[in-house]
Amino acid sequence: MFGYAGKMLEVDLSTQNIKMRKLEPDFAKDYIGGIGFNARILYDEIPAGADPLGPENILVFSVGxxxxTPFPTASRMEVSAKSPLSNGFGSSNSGAFLGLRLKGAGYDGLIIKGQAQKPVYLLIEEDKVQIKEASFVWGRDAWESIDLLKARHYGAEVLLIGQAGENQVRFASIENGYYDGFGRTGMGAVMGSKKLKAVVIRGSKPIVPADPKGVLELSAKGQNLIKSASSYQAFCSYGTMNATIPYGGFNALSVHNYSRGTLPDWKQRAGRQIVDIYGSRHIACQSCIIACGHLAEITEGKYAGTLVKDMEITPTVSYSSNVGLSTEASIKSSELCQRYGIDMSSSGSVIAFAMELYQKGIINKDDVGYELAFGDDDAAFALLKDISLRQGIGDILAEGVKRAAEHWPGADDYAMHVKGVEIPMIDPRGRWSTWTLGILTNIRGGDHLRCRNPVEILRYNENLYYYQKERFGFKKPMYDRLDMPDDLKSAAIDLENDTVDIAVMSKWAEDLINLYNSVGICIRPPVMETIGPTILAELYTCMTGIPMNPDELMAGSERTWNLMKLFNLRHGEVADDSKFPRRFYRELQSGNIVDEDKVQAVLEQYWQVRGWNPGTGHPLPETEKRLGI
Amino acid sequence: MTQKRLYHNASLCNGCGICQLVCTLEHCRQWNHYQSRIKIVNDTERNAFYSVCCSHCEEAPCIMACLMNTIYKEPGSDITVRDLYHCIGCRACELACPFDAAVFDVIQEKVVNCDLCGGRPLCVEYCPNHALTYDYPEDQADKNRNQAASQKFGASLLEVFKFSGKEV
Structure with missing residues (x-):
């Protein structure tokens, strides 16, 4: 089979049984790859009501x-399992060099079932797969473990969990090498519950495209498209740091557990100059022409010697604004999170939650053991350690804000989550957009990465359109070059009034991002602005030799999205779960609240656009039939 | 006659590895990690990416080491080329190369080196940051590098040359 490696590896840790699962061409065409494969496998094989941290849960890694290919940013890989945070579909995406290495070892995916008796790691050397004993790395942090494993297996790529995953902290992450990771929805806890410390991958089997010349030509075309994006140069130089200042200006940051919208000294804490001060060189993922990651190094002061690849918006907003730490401490927090193997967004939210409870007097010094205050880095790092190791109050907080809030009466009002997953970045009271509706409609819970308007404008922040619309803000050339079917484009974007219909655009944006996660490319704005299903379908045909057109590709992505929704419904999601935390509806932030009824109206409209029952959010039978689920 | 060469500017390189992918796609019509004629190495100690690629040495150790005399300078230029038909795949040139730039092609079972894509290197065309350039050797860098290499590896090269039966 061209393009694909042609098989998936299935490992049952309970029985130590290792099998190969052949990839069928029909399955490959319908579900494309990455998250598509994951969704189908999880939907078919996890029984309803399975314990996310039990042996019935299945952890699936799939490569896009x-x-x-040398197509820009083609490096991504997706991991999915039933999430211990949301009890629904958990999924997380990561780049770097791991995906290519797994594919080079001869596998499109890795399916891990069952539960080992004692700590093990999986060694994949092309066709030779071994389950090996891992007591020498169990209990160590991720960076130490990588050093030890790389010393044993020269030239290997490693994905592993830190102490947080071992202790089944519900928002633990899976680390991908030193600096990257599968952060959200607690995939590390699932891996920890299986007692699987690491997966070590070596190998260099060929990946054979059907039409190598075509792949080369389309890759060059993709490079030129992405380089022509308006945000390309800014992203090359400063990465996601670009967005910090506009969101601070909109009062749309998560500051001190969403009690405020911005910080007075935010411009000194974040923004481009931070990259200039601390950043040294750019680091690219496989095939990436943007290279938004920077190595950040602190050379003097309390945290001298810290070196991380994280000058990104997520750790900055989580720790610098949500917990209120200084910039240097927030860089340090990246290192600690990566060592413990814990999700930066969720851990920041949990620490901010605990600090607010302390401030409000719901918990006190006897509960915690030390004083908590926003901006106190020593306390924040001590709490992070307690959570990762499940010591003291950390044992309760390690369950995530939703479950932790049940321990203390009145704490529920401060638990900022959707479907159990902590909301990381953006406050809908400050800015209502496709992105904020995306937090509500996201399959994996309160998360910002699965729904973004491909051409979001950060120059304006106008909330004049009664939640139904947002401002488009671009001229006709941008409208023309946007790769969308014409009828959908005219339904989503109204050029005359300069507005975007949020419900219609949300569906398109989610399907587009889902498509990116299926084929394995990145969702950075320069890519979203320029790369659409047309070029991807051509490239898919050149790569695999399977004829594909843009409509089929988008239908494949929509099929996956519906399948994930059906997975969630089967595992107990109800329509009421798609609600913001009460704070957004009741508590004023810079003069705004979110209007519950109007949000509900947009949500119902979105369900209708998706072909779901507008009252309950269930996919309608005709939708299922159309997509062939 | 001096020909253009590949040059790699480590300060511009992000380590994306596109050059490796296009190299194997062009030469082998597939991706294979070990078959790229150019390799990008992440040096964490010196905090830089550097490239390993045939630099077409003036006095090339691989030419001296070859048992079958299949490696030679292209007539009229100073590019090192190979006669793969007569190559027996003994890998002596791979050992001799001081830069580790000779690549063992697992499909043909012969050792290959960068052929500059016949004068239009794809890796240079695809490099997003222009870290790779295709240019005439302007300074003495090549010469210095050659001298340093033969000083450093001279002893081990002699061992190889014994088998090739050549005068050194």
């Missing part, structure tokens, strides 16, 4: 089908 375009990984192995």
């Amino acid at each position: 089908c375009l990984v192995g």
